[in-house]
Amino acid sequence: MKSDLLKASANPITLKALSLVPSYRAYRAMYTLLQESQWWSREELAAYQTKALSRLLDHAYENVPYYRRVFQERSLVPEDIRTPADLTLLPFLTKEIVQANLADLKARNYPESAFEYVRTSGSTGTPMGFYYEKGISRAREWAFMKTQWDRVGYRFRDRCVILRGHVVDAASSGVYWKKALFGRWLIMSSHQMNEETLPAYIDRIRTFRPRFIHAYPSTAVILARYMREHEVEPFPTVKAVLCGSENLYPWQRSLLSEAFGCRVFSWYGNSEQTVLAGECEESTRYHIFPEYSIVELIGRDGRPVAGPGAMGEVVSTNLTNYVCPLIRYRTMDVAVATDKQCSCRRQYPLLEKVEGRLQEFIVTRNGHLISVTPINYESGAFENIRQFQMYQEEIGELIMKVVRKPTYTDEDTRQLTRELRWQLGDEVNIHVHFVDEIPRTEGGKFRYLIQKLPISVGDL
Ligand SMILES: [Zn+2]
Numbered sequence: 389m390k391s392d393l394l395k396a397s398a399n400p401i402t403l404k405a406l407s408l409v410p411s412y413r414a415y416r417a418m419y420t421l422l423q424e425s426q427w428w429s430r431e432e433l434a435a436y437q438t439k440a441l442s443r444l445l446d447h448a449y450e451n452v453p454y455y456r457r458v459f460q461e462r463s464l465v466p467e468d469i470r471t472p473a474d475l476t477l478l479p480f481l482t483k484e485i486v487q488a489n490l491a492d493l494k495a496r497n498y499p500e501s502a503f504e505y506v507r508t509s510g511s512t513g514t515p516m517g518f519y520y521e522k523g524i525s526r527a528r529e530w531a532f533m534k535t536q537w538d539r540v541g542y543r544f545r546d547r548c549v550i551l552r553g554h555v556v557d558a559a560s561s562g563v564y565w566k567k568a569l570f571g572r573w574l575i576m577s578s579h580q581m582n583e584e585t586l587p588a589y590i591d592r593i594r595t596f597r598p599r600f601i602h603a604y605p606s607t608a609v610i611l612a613r614y615m616r617e618h619e620v621e622p623f624p625t626v627k628a629v630l631c632g633s634e635n636l637y638p639w640q641r642s643l644l645s646e647a648f649g650c651r652v653f654s655w656y657g658n659s660e661q662t663v664l665a666g667e668c669e670e671s672t673r674y675h676i677f678p679e680y681s682i683v684e685l686i687g688r689d690g691r692p693v694a695g696p697g698a699m700g701e702v703v704s705t706n707l708t709n710y711v712c713p714l715i716r717y718r719t720m721d722v723a724v725a726t727d728k729q730c731s732c733r734r735q736y737p738l739l740e741k742v743e744g745r746l747q748e749f750i751v752t753r754n755g756h757l758i759s760v761t762p763i764n765y766e767s768g769a770f771e772n773i774r775q776f777q778m779y780q781e782e783i784g785e786l787i788m789k790v791v792r793k794p795t796y797t798d799e800d801t802r803q804l805t806r807e808l809r810w811q812l813g814d815e816v817n818i819h820v821h822f823v824d825e826i827p828r829t830e831g832g833k834f835r836y837l838i839q840k841l842p843i844s845v846g847d848l
Contacts, residue, residue: 418531519712536666606834612647622649752815753784769807781840
């Protein structure tokens with residue numbers, strides 16, 4: 389599906405034929421709307437959301453048994469919810485509720501063929517399955533993604549290096565990459581990146597001459613670190629590094645922009661498609677797409693947090709998925725609000741930053757949560773460390789797993805402990821454990837913190 393769209397956009401001859409394909413029509417309609425709506429006034433955006441919400445609620449009430457029940461139990465009808473602010477009349481939708489009620493979350497007025505079952509990765513928190521509208525949800529997603537990438541000049545025909553969670557089978561060939569999409573994408577294996585193979589990766593990227601690098605931050609960082617340590621020049625053709633799917637930490641952003649000598653552009657979204665927000669031409673704040681969903685930030689009391697700098701869990705309502713509506717869905721992600729306006733003149737609501745998943749906080753002895761975001765892994769304390777991962781299973785106790793470089797000494801352990809204590813305070817005991825390697829998740833992502841303690845928004 390993805391490749392059909394990419395093909396279509398690159399080749400005008402097929403456009404007419406493709407206008408008959410529903411997925412292409414969905415892509416085109418949404419992309420066309422976004423070209424205009426991104427410049428709408430606040431009032432216009434609010435009016436759009438209100439209308440989209442009321443259509444969604446009418447539909448959910450009529451056709452989705454779970455929501456019919458939710459309304460009836462509260463003696464509500466869709467007309468009682470007139471604006472996004474009235475959504476607080478409806479309960480949250482947790483991953484657990486979705487799992488327990490999936491059959492009743494399917495809209496009765498769609499044929500079975502309209503449902504595509506999607507499972508979120510179970511690497512942290514609760515694994516969950518839900519439904520996309522087959523052929524449509526993914527197409528629409530591309531319209532939003534393309535609209536974001538337009539801000540850094542992305543075109544579908546551009547050559548891209550892909551540094552994500554892929555494994556390219558190198559056992560027989562000794563080659564760690566493969567081409568895709570008519571040679572425009574160079575997909576490079578993240579699992580074989582090491583001191584021995586990275587020079588070959590760098591040569592290959594240089595001769596490929598990519599205009600963009602699509603990356604998981606944790607994968608791009610391995611390459612960037614190597615390039616900086618060995619004083620490798622940036623790739624002159626690369627315009628931007630596009631980072632998604634993992635939280636981008638400040639230290640990663642500065643390392644990547646330094647090593648690659650270009651803009652690092654990131655976005656925040658989820659596979660449930662209940663929130664999408666990205667940077668713009670002029671700022672690294674996340675611009676929330678109001679056409680995509682209604683986003684609330686919820687504090688420890690379960691009520692919306694207000695004011696700039698307020699931190700809360702992202703709770704969001706997708707406005708376009710009618711086959712399996714997700715209304716007030718708890719993402720378990722934590723973000724910080726801002727009421728600033730961006731100089732790009734879009735009137736989209738902004739997030740100051742995304743702190744990451746609730747499961748990416750460290751729990752101190754007195755039960756406070758500390759974000760791992762400010763920890764600076766670029767400080768001298770990490771110089772002789774090849775890889776590391778934090779691990780917590782007891783309150784107030786943090787295990788730091790470390791893969792040492794040959795140059796590592798006891799002094800590095802002391803320095804690392806000092807640095808972490810300085811960042812995390814006295815309420816966390818730090819234990820350094822040496823390991824030979826740190827495995828990635830099933831999806832090839834890398835987690836800086838494995839949090840085994842259950843954390844909920846009430847702990848914020
Ligand atoms: Zn902006």
